[in-house]
């Protein structure tokens with residue numbers, strides 16, 4: 001049997017079925033990416049919600065893709081998909097597909113990139129091409145020392161100025177042993193915020 005053509009499998013995977021609310025989860029290289037499987041599975045329990053994931057390469061270190069029941073797109077897919085002019089550009093297809101983008105966790109590196117418009121991987125290209133009239137939620141997660149650095153507040157406020165919604169980090173004993181602010185919000189909090197957008201019908 002021949003392997004499926006990547007363009008056809010993308011078209012099948014991103015087929016929009018009516019009545020679904022499409023949530024794209026961006027995941028970056030914070031240890032909180034460990035929670036990706038549970039975040040995806042709880043989002044899928046919301047009525048009418050469909051989910052896809054865009055991962056950075058560093059984020060892959062923290063979760064087992066076999067525990068995530070939806071398609072996970074990464075930089076390799078972006079470049080493998082495009083071989084000729086008529087081929088789709090993955091970051092554009094994903095921004096067209098999604099009704100809501102949530103970056104959870106958003107690490108310090110990608111926060112800085114998004115705040116300054118850098119788009120050097122699949123996730124930051126989706127964000128850079130995002131239609132800012134659609135909701136973009138972000139869940140910062142980093143070590144307390146990183147969180148307290150003055151550049152963090154500047155970058156978070158830039159994202160809020162774009163209209164993006166912060167789901168604030170919380171105080172916790174972090175994996176590195178430090179205790180303080182910087183842990184990603186609880187999955188239940190994140191899902192609760194996404195739920196609020198389901199209750200607001202999209203104007204089309």
Ligand SMILES: Cc1cc2nc3c(=O)[nH]c(=O)nc-3n(C[C@H](O)[C@H](O)[C@H](O)COP(=O)(O)O)c2cc1C
Pocket residue numbers: 027028029030031032056057058059106107108109110141142143146
């Ligand atoms: C074990 C480990 C845990 C990390 N946890 C975090 C974190 O919670 N927050 C953060 O901002 N960076 C964290 N980092 C650093 C990021 O992984 C690093 O900045 C990386 O370049 C991020 O790449 P990305 O934004 O493309 O995913 C961690 C690194 C390691 C090795």
